[in-house]
Amino acid sequence: MSVRDQIYRAYKLNDFNACYRILNAAAPGKDREERNSITYWRSTILKAEGRFTEALSALEEGHVDFDCASLYSLMKARLFVRLGRSPEAIAVLQSAPVVDEHETYPALTLEAAYYLCALLIESGQPAPADLLALIPDDFITMNDQKRFVGKSDLLKGSA
Amino acid sequence: MTGIPSRNSASALGKRVAPADVVKSGIAALKDRWTTRTRFSAHRRWITWTSEGPELGASTRLARCVEGNEARLVALLSIAFERPVGADVIGRLKRAEADFRNGAIARSAMEIALANLPPLDDLESGRRLHMAAGLLDLGFIDPLTLLEISDIDGSEVAKLLKYSEDQPRVPAGQGGAGQWTGSNTSRAEELAVAMPEGCHEEWQKAIEICEDLLNSPNPSRALTGGHTTAYGCAKGLVSARCGGNPV
Numbered sequence: 001m002s003v004r005d006q007i008y009r010a011y012k013l014n015d016f017n018a019c020y021r022i023l024n025a026a027a028p029g030k031d032r033e034e035r036n037s038i039t040y041w042r043s044t045i046l047k048a049e050g051r052f053t054e055a056l057s058a059l060e061e062g063h064v065d066f067d068c069a070s071l072y073s074l075m076k077a078r079l080f081v082r083l084g085r086s087p088e089a090i091a092v093l094q095s096a097p098v099v100d101e102h103e104t105y106p107a108l109t110l111e112a113a114y115y116l117c118a119l120l121i122e123s124g125q126p127a128p129a130d131l132l133a134l135i136p137d138d139f140i141t142m143n144d145q146k147r148f149v150g151k152s153d154l155l156k157g158s159a
Numbered sequence: 160m161t162g163i164p165s166r167n168s169a170s171a172l173g174k175r176v177a178p179a180d181v182v183k184s185g186i187a188a189l190k191d192r193w194t195t196r197t198r199f200s201a202h203r204r205w206i207t208w209t210s211e212g213p214e215l216g217a218s219t220r221l222a223r224c225v226e227g228n229e230a231r232l233v234a235l236l237s238i239a240f241e242r243p244v245g246a247d248v249i250g251r252l253k254r255a256e257a258d259f260r261n262g263a264i265a266r267s268a269m270e271i272a273l274a275n276l277p278p279l280d281d282l283e284s285g286r287r288l289h290m291a292a293g294l295l296d297l298g299f300i301d302p303l304t305l306l307e308i309s310d311i312d313g314s315e316v317a318k319l320l321k322y323s324e325d326q327p328r329v330p331a332g333q334g335g336a337g338q339w340t341g342s343n344t345s346r347a348e349e350l351a352v353a354m355p356e357g358c359h360e361e362w363q364k365a366i367e368i369c370e371d372l373l374n375s376p377n378p379s380r381a382l383t384g385g386h387t388t389a390y391g392c393a394k395g396l397v398s399a400r401c402g403g404n405p406v
Contacts, residue, residue, distance in 0.1 A: 011364060011367075011368075037371060040374065044371075066374065067375060071370060105373065105374070108374060108389070110389075137188050137192050138195065140211075141366075141388075142359075142366055142390075146359040146362070146363055155297070
């Protein structure tokens with residue numbers, strides 16, 4: 001059984017010890033997707049525990065296995081924000097191949113595009129027109145404060 | 160009711176409005192979105208509570224929560240039904256929201272039924288509501304002006320506004336116009352979504368699970384539902400209590 005299949009239940013129950021047991025027992029070998037999943041979940045769980053620096057290190061250690069570079073950048077940016085390093089969060093997302101990857105990973109690139117636009121607006125900078133155009137009007141996501149936000153929130157912020 | 164208010168009619172009333180090009184592009188976007196909505200969104204004949212607030216017509220969100228949006232709710236219902244809706248509807252909506260938050264979905268629907276509002280049957284009413292809600296969302300107009308220029312008696316809305324005159328409000332021309340705002344609240348707090356206890360966390364976890372699933376060029380359709388957004392995918396993983404898709 002893959003890490004992904006085992007970890008969802010434990011994570012939903014906030015059973016982080018069980019999550020670590022699953023991750024530590026995993027033997028992904030040459031399975032890149034499995035290795036990627038382990039990195040993703042180790043970083044996500046560390047973040048959920050508030051261990052942001054460790055989450056960042058775990059993410060960076062496994063970054064070569066990410067299929068979607070925009071997701072890697074997005075996760076890194078979210079951690080930078082938690083660590084109070086917003087300029088680095090903006091920089092990492094600005095160098096992410098969001099537009100190039102959009103066709104293959106529409107969901108993840110939209111999340112990355114939205115996050116970058118929100119960070120730029122928050123810091124008083126304009127959101128890039130190409131990224132704004134990429135985001136559908138009815139796009140909804142959850143921000144760092146666990147609030148649902150949409151494109152209109154970006155437009156309001158940039159007005 | 161003469162249709163959707165124009166910028167000129169708002170200007171004629173001396174109200175502050177957004178620049179013409181912003182209004183124009185905003186209205187164009189609302190019209191485009193209406194085409195998508197009629198194709199893909201459920202038509203709600205009655206007010207239906209969801210995790211993101213009450214919806215009506217082409218799943219148009221009336222507000223994110225009742226508290227602080229009383230004038231907006233009464234104005235939008237008046238626009239939808241083309242007649243002044245009494246402010247007493249707010250009591251029912253508050254109870255419907257509380258029941259929804261407590262997971263008492265049937266009781267929530269019963270409160271809506273007791274509000275004695277007619278069903279919103281026709282597409283044109285749905286379109287009118289969609290445009291009006293969009294104009295308020297974009298901050299082009301406030302609830303009272305919306306009624307004034309639509310030739311609908313706004314005294315009930317004015318009454319609601321009068322109750323909290325001391326409380327600061329988002330001015331016309333800004334996002335969330337006419338809605339109450341606390342002096343120390345951030346935009347995120349103003350946009351707080353009324354959801355039952357624990358649902359925000361459930362949604363967040365579902366989105367994280369979806370991001371893992373979608374980080375594959377060929378994600379399992381059975382798990383992601385074939386959605387192209389993390390929110391759409393997460394909706395299939397979140398419980399119905401929290402606004403997820405019913406199993």
